[in-house]
Amino acid sequence: MRMHWPSLRGAFRVWQRDATIFKKFWKPALMPNFIEPFFYLAALGLGLGAFVREIDGQDYLQFIGPALLASNAMFAASFESTYNTFVKLRFGKVYDAIVATPVNAEDIVVGEYLWAGTRALLYGTAFTLVLAVLGLVHSWWALLLPPFLFLVGVMFSVMGTLFTSLIKSIDFYAYYFTLVVTPLFLFSGIFFPVDGFPTPVPEIAWMTPLYHAVNVTRALATGPSPEILVDVAWIVIFTAALAMLPVRLMRRRLIS
Amino acid sequence: MTPVSLKARGLRKAYGEFEAVKGIDFEVYRGECFGFLGPNGAGKTTTMKMIYGVVIPGGGELSVVGRDVRRDIREIKRRIGVVPQENNLDEELTVRENLLVYGRYFDLPRKLIRRRVEELLEFVQLSEKSGERVEHLSGGMKRRLLIARALVNAPELVVLDEPTTGLDPQARHLVWEKLRQLRNGGTTLILTTHYMDEAAQLCDRLVIMDNGNIIREGAPQRLIEENTSPEVLEFRPRPDRLEDLQRLLETEAEHVERSADLLLAYTHDSDALMQAVRRSGIEIENTLYRRASLEDVFLRLTGRRLIE
């Protein structure tokens, strides 16, 4: 079966469709993203932070605040590319309608990547504002956070879409969240640095995606060093290497 | 000669081991209405989906609006309209938004889409519902909206997979009227249906599919003339006399079909046949005389009644 190269124009149309719907409820949809950071920062930053003095020369609130930006983007893009995509695929038959137009199946998948990235960007921007108000942002480099979170969103959308393209029932997402998303959340250096652990812990962390995203958001909020270019490159290469696989698999689910 | 809008040669499709379409040939001319009849599972939807690129042919040739479906599917989809068998309207959008968003998939200029959307809402008589969410529409309204949606790109050919299934008689007549208007405007129509009167009324030519094959092709009237006798008597005898009556009819009529407890006898001379039945003394609960229709052709060729 021949695959078509995705068209950006077609992808944009799919993105536009999602944006049209998002526009209707963006205020209530974004609200939790203003509130959620407060819970984390209060419970962990203040609660746990009372016992933890400093990590890497930063107080605990400062340590976890910007790092949570990365996991926030991961959650936003993961929900979008799992539950939301599955509903559009199976229950809403949204994609069945679209593939009968000049927008091809390949374009749909890429459009959903872009949309997940956009959601991560929107949520991340809201979160960044909260951090800034709390005085946890110290560098103008933080202006690069939104576009970077877009990239992180696309990366996790590729991963989530890959899982979506393989499963038959919506119940299987419990596996994805329990075995992939949650461990990444806990072991990517958000709450404690993994670099100090003995081998192979840092090496394993290095091979996972959220670890690099955390390095970058933390650095952009406080003033980066050139090392984060390696993390950005890791993310770009990982995303690019994986991106076409879900496209291929999703095409098979839409075209027989 | 009329230009060809669609041409299929040896077209086939298998799902795994199962052959849904087994090598069919047909041509659709520009500006005509071409119908597909056939019992459930005959392969009609599979054929429609091959036309609009959602199913890839397993073999054979298929060209639509002069383009090969395997090579130029994007261009084909740009120029045709699709009404799918299963409703797939965007439930999260309103009636009007469904058309606006769909129009964007065709990269049409904003202004043009806006103008067309209002015209189409008018055309399918949904202007008053334009701000309603799709889930609040009745089944018939959804069907009409699907038809409007298929016309957003002003297609030269429209594929309609059971456009009137589930509609009340009034809504069906409304859809027929719209389809006729389209055809008169020069649009080529390809439709599948389970309603013989619909096929007879709308289609210039049609094919009957069964088991993945095309078993007959022609204009509705010609199919009737060539495949069945002009008059039909329908008998509903007492159940215990069904066999007797069937035996009698098989000698007296030209052809007999049985559909559950109903016997259909085909003849050129219904009076003579009626006489013969009366003479036999078999008790009949119910008799009906009518002219043969497409349904009889169908019944005879596929051995199945369409609407049970």
Ligand SMILES: Nc1ncnc2c1ncn2[C@@H]1O[C@H](COP(=O)(O)OP(=O)(O)OP(=O)(O)O)[C@@H](O)[C@H]1O
């Ligand atoms: N994706 C699929 N996978 C496997 N088999 C399929 C698939 N789609 C259709 N079929 C089979 O192919 C055959 C033809 O199906 P199709 O939908 O084309 O029939 P149809 O003529 O449209 O029937 P109906 O009048 O019920 O709509 C059926 O036996 C069906 O079960």
Ligand SMILES: [Mg+2]
């Ligand atoms: Mg069908």
